[in-house]
Amino acid sequence: MPTTPSSKPLPASKPLPGGDREHPAPPCSRRLFLKCSARTLGAGIATLVLGDAIIAAGDSGPSTQRAESGAQRAGSSRAGLPGTARAEARGSSGYDWTKHSYVYLIDTRKCIGCGACVRACSSENDVPPHYFRTWVERYRISRTGETSVDSPNGGMDGFGPVVSGQAVTKGFFFPKLCCHCTFTPCVQLCPVGASYRSLDGVVLVDEARCIGCGYCVQACPYGSRFIHPTKHVASKCTLCYHRLTRGLTTACVGACPVGARMLGDTKQVKDKVAEIIATERVQILQPELLTEPNCYYRGLTKEAR
Amino acid sequence: MEHAKHIIRAVLLIVIGLLVFVVGRHFAIPESFGMYGSYRFDSVAEFTSDAPVHGAPGACAACHDEEAETLSGGKHSTVSCEVCHGPLGAHVRDNDWFAEMPVRRSHALCALCHERLAARPKEFPQVVLSDHVADGGAEMSESVCSECHHAHNPIE
Numbered sequence: 483m484p485t486t487p488s489s490k491p492l493p494a495s496k497p498l499p500g501g502d503r504e505h506p507a508p509p510c511s512r513r514l515f516l517k518c519s520a521r522t523l524g525a526g527i528a529t530l531v532l533g534d535a536i537i538a539a540g541d542s543g544p545s546t547q548r549a550e551s552g553a554q555r556a557g558s559s560r561a562g563l564p565g566t567a568r569a570e571a572r573g574s575s576g577y578d579w580t581k582h583s584y585v586y587l588i589d590t591r592k593c594i595g596c597g598a599c600v601r602a603c604s605s606e607n608d609v610p611p612h613y614f615r616t617w618v619e620r621y622r623i624s625r626t627g628e629t630s631v632d633s634p635n636g637g638m639d640g641f642g643p644v645v646s647g648q649a650v651t652k653g654f655f656f657p658k659l660c661c662h663c664t665f666t667p668c669v670q671l672c673p674v675g676a677s678y679r680s681l682d683g684v685v686l687v688d689e690a691r692c693i694g695c696g697y698c699v700q701a702c703p704y705g706s707r708f709i710h711p712t713k714h715v716a717s718k719c720t721l722c723y724h725r726l727t728r729g730l731t732t733a734c735v736g737a738c739p740v741g742a743r744m745l746g747d748t749k750q751v752k753d754k755v756a757e758i759i760a761t762e763r764v765q766i767l768q769p770e771l772l773t774e775p776n777c778y779y780r781g782l783t784k785e786a787r
Numbered sequence: 788m789e790h791a792k793h794i795i796r797a798v799l800l801i802v803i804g805l806l807v808f809v810v811g812r813h814f815a816i817p818e819s820f821g822m823y824g825s826y827r828f829d830s831v832a833e834f835t836s837d838a839p840v841h842g843a844p845g846a847c848a849a850c851h852d853e854e855a856e857t858l859s860g861g862k863h864s865t866v867s868c869e870v871c872h873g874p875l876g877a878h879v880r881d882n883d884w885f886a887e888m889p890v891r892r893s894h895a896l897c898a899l900c901h902e903r904l905a906a907r908p909k910e911f912p913q914v915v916l917s918d919h920v921a922d923g924g925a926e927m928s929e930s931v932c933s934e935c936h937h938a939h940n941p942i943e
Contacts, residue, residue: 577835579831591908592908593908594900594907594908594911595904595906595907596870596899596900597899598870598899602841602869602870602874605840605841605873605874605876606839606840606841606874620904620906621906622905622906639899640898640899640900640902641904641906642902643902643903643904644905650905650906653904653905653906653907654906655906655907675820675825675826675827676826677826678824678825678826678830679824680831681823686830686831686834688826688827688830688833689830690827690830690833691817691826691827691830720834722839723831723834723835723837724834724835724836724837724838724839725839725841727834727835728835728839730839730843731844733840733841736841736844736867736869737841737867737869737870739863739865739866739867739870739900740865740911741865
């Protein structure tokens with residue numbers, strides 16, 4: 483604390499406007515000091531409070547005491563939730579998110595590009611027009627490797643014949659959606675804890691908490707997020723979480739007429755999709771990013787990205 | 788004791804600061820935040836509470852068993868009713884009839900899957916519609932496909 487170079491401490495109530503020869507003006511008066519410190523302290527507290535709100539218990543897992551007490555804390559108003567504690571409370575009929583781990587498999591050799599999945603997703607999840615939680619791209623590749631990609635209205639209205647000079651030797655449809663990565667760039671950088679990955683492996687956005695900053699939209703290497711045009715929050719594929727928790731499959735998988743889209747659960751015994759992923763040669767998108775997507779593909783080529 | 792004033796003031800400030808912090812933190816953090824990670828667990832519940840729009844497999848057969856049987860015996864057995872008719876939620880709500888289900892007979896609906904495209908798998912049945920109609924000796928019209936093909940069992 484800066485004081486005057488005096489042997490006698492000055493009474494706190496006495497200000498030092500100019501000082502004199504004996505008591506020269508200090509670089510910072512007590513009043514100024516208190517003002518400054520109050521301001522700094524206030525800012526510090528604000529940062530701490532907000533910061534703590536964001537990172538609170540970031541590392542606490544389901545097995546920690548905190549999680550347990552938290553689960554007990556959950557009242558009956560939230561009945562019907564997934565969760566260990568809740569499943570116990572509700573008996574075996576309850577959905578237990580610790581007993582599922584979803585994987586998605588797309589067989590591009592089967593996809594016929596009808597767009598039924600896109601339409602189903604749109605109506606199931608009330609996706610705004612011209613925004614897509616899942617979409618289908620058409621790849622047309624010629625012998626020389628020349629590649630053209632199109633996705634008119636996300637493939638929602640199907641694909642028409644293309645008249646072009648390109649001699650297409652290889653063509654396929656490439657459905658895309660959120661890869662529900664194990665290591666999620668989008669969740670990591672969410673500044674308010676709105677994006678998260680559920681225990682059953684679904685990446686979700688808490689719309690009540692999202693501030694619509696759009697960082698996650700930029701971070702997603704697969705382009706599977708968008709800012710909702712009216713809600714102004716990040717929106718994305720939820721893997722039809724409301725359906726999964728009721729024991730239904732996703733709208734897109736249910737709509738696919740040729741079985742090109744498949745949903746699996748690696749925690750289920752004898753799961754068909756998990757078996758394919760475990761035993762056959764499947765690909766993921768952009769493996770170099772180490773995001774470990776849970777959406778696998780069959781039948782892609784090097785041009786597909 | 789006169790000199791202790793400084794200390795008392797500093798301690799007071801710290802105590803007030805701590806109080807503000809604790810109270811502020813209490814109000815700033817939602818109840819279920821941090822239960823399973825740095826997110827609001829109640830959000831998961833909100834996702835689960837949404838009502839499905841598309842029906843469960845076999846939901847349509849509960850009332851339309853005849854159509855379902857025709858469908859299951861034909862080439863379109865893998866095609867869900869909702870692919871062509873739209874989501875069940877527009878037709879049935881709370882297990883009760885809600886509105887008429889649209890029936891589209893346009894060839895545009897058939898073309899979504901069966902128009903010949905270079906990108907489609909070769910083994911998938913597909914036609915150039917104008918050629919196919921001419922080959923069949925039919926007149927081009929909106930519902931031209933249904934003149935020869937039954938949508939629920941296209942190749943009888």
